[in-house]
Amino acid sequence: xxxxxxxxxxxxxxxxxxxxxxxxxxxxxxxxxxxxxxxxxxxxxxxxxxxxxxxxxxxxxxxxxxxxxxxxxxxxxxxxxxxxxxxxxxxxxxxxxxxxxxxxxxxxxxxxxxxxxxxxxxxxxxxxxxxxxxxxxxxxxxxxxxxxxxxxxxxxxxxxxxxxxxxxxxxxxxxxxxxxxxxxxxxxxxxxxxxxxxxxxxxxxxxxxxxxxxxxxxxxxxxxxxxxxxxxxxxxxxxxxxxxxxxxxxxxxxxxxxxxxxxxxxxxxxxxxxxxxxxxxxxxxxxxxxxxxxxxxxxxxxxxxxxxxxxxxxxxxxxxxxxx
Amino acid sequence: xxxxxxxxxxxxxxxxxxxxxxxxxxxxxxxxxxxxxxxxxxxxxxxxxxxxxxxxxxxxxxxxxxxxxxxxxxxxxxxxxxxxxxxxxxxxxxxxxxxxxxxxxxxxxxxxxxxxxxxxxxxxxxxxxxxxxxxxxxxxxxxxxxxxxxxxxxxxxxxxxxxxxxxxxxxxxxxxxxxxxxxxxxxxxxxxxxxxxxxxxxxxxxxxxxxxxxxxxxxxxxxxxxxxxxxxxxxxxxxxxxxxxxxxxx
Ligand SMILES: Cc1cc2nc3c(=O)[nH]c(=O)nc-3n(C[C@H](O)[C@H](O)[C@H](O)COP(=O)(O)OP(=O)(O)OC[C@H]3O[C@@H](n4cnc5c(N)ncnc54)[C@H](O)[C@@H]3O)c2cc1C
Ligand SMILES: Nc1ncnc2c1ncn2[C@@H]1O[C@H](COP(=O)(O)O)[C@@H](O)[C@H]1O
Numbered sequence: 001x002x003x004x005x006x007x008x009x010x011x012x013x014x015x016x017x018x019x020x021x022x023x024x025x026x027x028x029x030x031x032x033x034x035x036x037x038x039x040x041x042x043x044x045x046x047x048x049x050x051x052x053x054x055x056x057x058x059x060x061x062x063x064x065x066x067x068x069x070x071x072x073x074x075x076x077x078x079x080x081x082x083x084x085x086x087x088x089x090x091x092x093x094x095x096x097x098x099x100x101x102x103x104x105x106x107x108x109x110x111x112x113x114x115x116x117x118x119x120x121x122x123x124x125x126x127x128x129x130x131x132x133x134x135x136x137x138x139x140x141x142x143x144x145x146x147x148x149x150x151x152x153x154x155x156x157x158x159x160x161x162x163x164x165x166x167x168x169x170x171x172x173x174x175x176x177x178x179x180x181x182x183x184x185x186x187x188x189x190x191x192x193x194x195x196x197x198x199x200x201x202x203x204x205x206x207x208x209x210x211x212x213x214x215x216x217x218x219x220x221x222x223x224x225x226x227x228x229x230x231x232x233x234x235x236x237x238x239x240x241x242x243x244x245x246x247x248x249x250x251x252x253x254x255x256x257x258x259x260x261x262x263x264x265x266x267x268x269x270x271x272x273x274x275x276x277x278x279x280x281x282x283x284x285x286x287x288x289x290x291x292x293x294x295x296x297x298x299x300x301x302x303x304x305x306x307x308x309x310x311x312x313x314x315x316x317x318x319x320x321x322x323x324x
Numbered sequence: 325x326x327x328x329x330x331x332x333x334x335x336x337x338x339x340x341x342x343x344x345x346x347x348x349x350x351x352x353x354x355x356x357x358x359x360x361x362x363x364x365x366x367x368x369x370x371x372x373x374x375x376x377x378x379x380x381x382x383x384x385x386x387x388x389x390x391x392x393x394x395x396x397x398x399x400x401x402x403x404x405x406x407x408x409x410x411x412x413x414x415x416x417x418x419x420x421x422x423x424x425x426x427x428x429x430x431x432x433x434x435x436x437x438x439x440x441x442x443x444x445x446x447x448x449x450x451x452x453x454x455x456x457x458x459x460x461x462x463x464x465x466x467x468x469x470x471x472x473x474x475x476x477x478x479x480x481x482x483x484x485x486x487x488x489x490x491x492x493x494x495x496x497x498x499x500x501x502x503x504x505x506x507x508x509x510x511x512x513x514x515x516x517x518x519x520x521x522x523x524x525x526x527x528x529x530x531x532x533x534x535x536x537x538x539x540x541x542x543x544x545x546x547x548x549x550x551x552x553x554x555x556x557x558x559x560x561x562x563x564x565x566x567x568x569x570x571x572x573x574x
Contacts, residue, residue, distance in 0.1 A: 097481050101464045104452035108418055113534030116447050136443050138341035142539040184461035185492035193485030248503030254337050255361045255502050263573040274337045284571045302566055303551040304559045314560045
């Protein structure tokens with residue numbers, strides 16, 4: 001039985017992602033209670049000394065030609081090797097689309113218990129207990145793995161990023177021997193987005209539009225610029241997506257993206273139970289709606305009963321003046 | 325090519341979820357059931373392959389109690405050929421995945437289509453675990469899919485709005501996201517025909533569940549919100565002030 005906590009730290013061309021810093025900070029706190037060290041797992045590049053600033057004592061990395069592009073099998077094999085080297089009690093990872101792709105494979109291989117999309121973690125009786133939404137956020141429960149390795153994915157923005165300032169992590173390369181079939185499924189191409197905004201699931205700010213934007217043109221001229229004015233990612237209700245005003249990838253809700261921003265602005269969205277399922281854990285919710293009885297107001301931190309065609313441009317102007 | 329579809333019944337999306345007790349979990353006694361919405365995309369993808377004569381047979385697989393058969397029957401009414409229901413002792417993602425894998429192997433299926441997530445467990449684990457147990461390739465959360473002979477290509481969200489194009493070969497497990505297709509309704513004729521289609525029942529060995537759940541509750545209540553007064557200009561400037569000074573999110 002291992003000790004300590006291993007944190008998967010994802011990265012892109014701009015460096016390590018914030019999600020890893022969030023988890024390293026929380027892991028340091030948990031490790032103080034359950035014992036052991038905090039180790040960072042880095043796949044697809046070498047290094048990681050800078051992760052020490054957020055609490056990693058060691059950064060174990062797997063890199064090389066096999067990791068030039070993402071593949072489920074190579075990533076699972078790499079993390080398997082890193083788990084073998086670190087022998088942790090718990091693996092924490094962001095609930096990103098890639099982590100959710102390869103981690104269940106590794107969990108099945110190792111016979112580990114896996115918990116998805118935790119929104120809070122605590123130490124109890126020497127174990128890490130994960131609080132997580134289920135039934136699309138309509139229920140919450142504590143989940144823990146009674147024996148053996150626990151693999152837990154955590155929803156982005158669940159924990160603050162600490163001030164940093166810790167000593168550099170010790171870098172250590174881990175060699176990975178891929179097996180037949182590990183490259184059976186691989187990324188052959190990545191279609192880049194036209195704009196580079198944060199993915200909805202990781203976004204800290206989101207501005208969403210509903211059915212009442214009435215056209216793609218008005219979604220583009222009302223919702224997108226309002227979002228852009230505060231560096232937010234644009235989102236949409238299903239009614240808005242199904243009407244063709246916004247692409248499927250923008251849908252927030254039970255059959256869309258589950259989001260966890262610090263600020264969610266809903267423009268002309270009624271607040272149907274399936275929409276709430278996707279955004280109810282947002283820290284601050286702002287609703288703009290003409291109908292004072294719209295259910296969204298029961299969940300909004302701040303509400304404006306008004307016409308979004310009038311309010312949204314005013315809000316955008318006010319936001320733009322802020323940035324200036 | 326035989327195509328398998330994983331189908332789970334889940335509480336309808338507009339159901340209010342009631343907690344039976346903090347230790348026992350959700351009270352499903354008077355829940356209205358539906359086919360898991362993501363499994364509808366998987367089923368539709370399989371039926372489109374059948375329409376295009378790419379699939380010789382579409383078989384539905386479900387792990388669950390007898391009560392699950394009503395929703396399986398609905399899948400048969402939409403056009404699947406037959407179904408297999410697997411019973412296991414303790415259910416968790418790995419037990420379900422192993423049970424499905426065993427049944428899929430038993431039927432000689434070449435391609436398994438599943439949903440990206442069951443909207444009750446919200447685990448997003450079963451398809452990848454199933455692929456591991458089977459030793460097959462996988463592509464999860466696809467919103468576009470091409471099957472050409474034994475070559476499979478799927479498009480999946482890679483974050484920040486970009487999409488990864490993933491290639492693999494059969495046999496494989498693919499999990500489906502919204503956007504892949506528009507699920508069809510069952511026709512009256514389909515409903516009639518489904519009454520005579522077969523649902524085989526098999527038993528699978530299952531280990532004990534790895535993850536224990538406790539302390540169930542409804543979502544934490546949000547503090548009451550505030551509706552802002554005044555004309556729109558006043559409300560907008562008040563909102564900006566609150567977002568900066570009270571909520572500190574700007
Ligand atoms: C299986 C299933 C899955 C679903 N999954 C999702 C999901 O993932 N995400 C999702 O969002 N929905 C989902 N839904 C749909 C959901 O039930 C609602 O139909 C949908 O969320 C409504 O979208 P809306 O709020 O944009 O539209 P409406 O409910 O039509 O609301 C429009 C709102 O705009 C307001 N309004 C009108 N004009 C203005 C104006 N000028 N200014 C300001 N406000 C205005 C109205 O007062 C109203 O409240 C799902 C449904 C089902 C059955
Ligand atoms: N009991 C089950 N029976 C059949 N398929 C299932 C079952 N549980 C999960 N699945 C499939 O696996 C997908 C993901 O489920 P989950 O990992 O529980 O979120 C679902 O969309 C189904 O396609």
